[in-house]
Amino acid sequence: MNKKLRNAGIVALLLLWMALTAFLWFSPPKALSVAERRPLQQMPEFSLENLVNGSFMGKFEEYTLDQFPLRDGFRRLKSIFSYNVLQQQDNNGIYVQDGYGGKLEYPLNSVSVSYAQKRFSHIYETYLKDTDSKIYLCVVPDKGYYLAEDNGYPAMDYEKLFADMSAGMPWAQPVDVTQTLEITDYYRTDTHWRQEKLVKVAQRLCDAMGVTPPKEADFTQTLVTQDFYGVYYGQAALPMESEPLYIMESQLLSACRVYNHETGKYGHIYDMEKLAGLDPYDVYLSGPQALLTIENPNATTEKELIVFRDSFGSALTPLLVQGYQRVTLVDTRYIHPTLLSQQLTFDGQDVLFLYSTLILNNSASLK
Numbered sequence: 001m002n003k004k005l006r007n008a009g010i011v012a013l014l015l016l017w018m019a020l021t022a023f024l025w026f027s028p029p030k031a032l033s034v035a036e037r038r039p040l041q042q043m044p045e046f047s048l049e050n051l052v053n054g055s056f057m058g059k060f061e062e063y064t065l066d067q068f069p070l071r072d073g074f075r076r077l078k079s080i081f082s083y084n085v086l087q088q089q090d091n092n093g094i095y096v097q098d099g100y101g102g103k104l105e106y107p108l109n110s111v112s113v114s115y116a117q118k119r120f121s122h123i124y125e126t127y128l129k130d131t132d133s134k135i136y137l138c139v140v141p142d143k144g145y146y147l148a149e150d151n152g153y154p155a156m157d158y159e160k161l162f163a164d165m166s167a168g169m170p171w172a173q174p175v176d177v178t179q180t181l182e183i184t185d186y187y188r189t190d191t192h193w194r195q196e197k198l199v200k201v202a203q204r205l206c207d208a209m210g211v212t213p214p215k216e217a218d219f220t221q222t223l224v225t226q227d228f229y230g231v232y233y234g235q236a237a238l239p240m241e242s243e244p245l246y247i248m249e250s251q252l253l254s255a256c257r258v259y260n261h262e263t264g265k266y267g268h269i270y271d272m273e274k275l276a277g278l279d280p281y282d283v284y285l286s287g288p289q290a291l292l293t294i295e296n297p298n299a300t301t302e303k304e305l306i307v308f309r310d311s312f313g314s315a316l317t318p319l320l321v322q323g324y325q326r327v328t329l330v331d332t333r334y335i336h337p338t339l340l341s342q343q344l345t346f347d348g349q350d351v352l353f354l355y356s357t358l359i360l361n362n363s364a365s366l367k
Contacts, residue, residue: 094235097151100188101232101240102143106154108161109361116363117168120353123308123337124171127346136209137172139165140312140356142191146183161357172353175208177201189240190230191358192281195315196221196246202319209350211303211323218322219248224272228280245280252298252322261291261343269294269318284314290334291343294318299325304349306330310359317354324350336367 093104128135139162148155166174185197193201199216206213228245247270258267267286274282285292288311304326307313313329321327328344359365 092235094232094238095153096238096240097147097153098183099240100143100147100183100186101190101230101235101238102147102153103191103232103358104148104154105142105144105358105361106148106156108156110164112361112363113161113164114168116355116360116366117165119332119337119363119366120169120172120308123332123340124169126337127340127344128351129171131346132348133346133351134209135172135351135353136175136205137165137169137353138175138177138205138355139360140193140354141178141181142356142358143183143186145178145357146181146186156357156361158357161360165360169353173208175205177204180204187228187230187245188243189228189233190281191232191356192230192312193315194246195248195284195319198316198319199248201316205352206320206323209305209323209352211301211320211350214319214322218252219250219319221246222249224270224283225275225280230281231279245275245283247283248319252296253318255296255298256321257295257297258285259293259295260286260289261293262289269321281311281314285317285329287311287314288331288334289329290331291340292329294321294327294329296321296325296327301325304328305352306344306346306349307352307354308332309352309354310356312356313354332367333365334367 095102095104124135141158144153144155145158147153162174162176162178166172180200181193181197186193199214199219203213223244223246225245227242229240229242233240249270253269256269258269259265260267269285270283271286272283274280274287279287281287294317299322301323303324305320305324306328307317307320308330309317310331310333313331317327317329328349330340330344
């Protein structure tokens with residue numbers, strides 16, 4: 001009887017292996033992983049040279065892993081097992097606390113912070129030093145600032161990061177927004193903060209820069225999707241509920257035009273087509289863009305603002321527009337600072353360096 005059961009088990013495993021192999025070979029390969037927000041490895045091109053040098057087998061292994069049947073389901077089962085059975089604190093560097101996904105960002109990378117300072121100082125020395133621009137620095141805390149240490153997770157030395165950035169940029173006035181934020185101002189499944197929670201942050205910045213701050217009553221909170229899943233949802237591969245994503249609309253913002261210096265075309269503050277893409281957060285100013293200028297035809301001032309920023313600036317900057325005739329956003333992850341003179345004239349605008357602790361602690365992407 002035991003022999004029959006063993007043989008039946010072997011046959012079942014063989015049939016399962018054959019079924020999975022057939023599925024892998026004959027099913028059309030998927031191009032993208034929506035959960036992980038990345039392209040999946042495709043079948044590598046076969047040649048004698050690729051076979052001999054080993055590159056074919058390396059890429060084929062990646063292909064089989066990426067295209068494995070029911071891959072997302074197996075990833076979730078592995079994560080649940082690691083969390084609930086093995087009692088691991090994180091999965092793929094992502095932890096979940098009180099329903100909020102966070103990234104283990106530890107320790108403080110002083111070399112990275114120093115590199116960011118040098119990149120910003122280069123911009124200052126090249127374009128701003130001999131102007132009468134008023135320059136400001138705002139470091140945006142990531143969720144770990146509010147979530148990690150208090151719940152027993154390793155956390156970087158945030159206070160040292162804030163102090164080092166201020167000391168390394170003495171020509172910029174620091175604006176502290178840590179006390180205007182709390183964990184509920186961030187998405188549970190994503191890195192970013194929620195635009196509908198940021199009026200108080202915009203008020204803090206506008207007060208510091210000496211322009212009229214926005215009011216909650218200025219905006220209408222509009223739901224654009226009920227089913228937003230952020231980047232941590234895919235990376236953690238854990239059961240997490242979707243959440244709503246809102247935009248803050250107003251007559252002033254509806255009248256604004258957004259000029260994309262790369263494409264030479266105008267668009268709007270909110271790009272609704274991005275809601276159907278891999279990252280609905282890109283609805284704010286069309287997501288990652290090298291150089292944008294928001295034109296405010298209803299401005300009551302001729303003041304201009306230049307924001308050197310990362311992706312956190314996409315949601316916040318529209319809330320700063322009412323105080324300026326023009327607001328230009330520069331993302332030096334996608335444009336080298338030496339090219340800015342071809343697009344911009346620096347002649348006394350307000351200038352805001354707005355960067356998250358995540359970027360500053362991993363600043364290699366800054367050009």
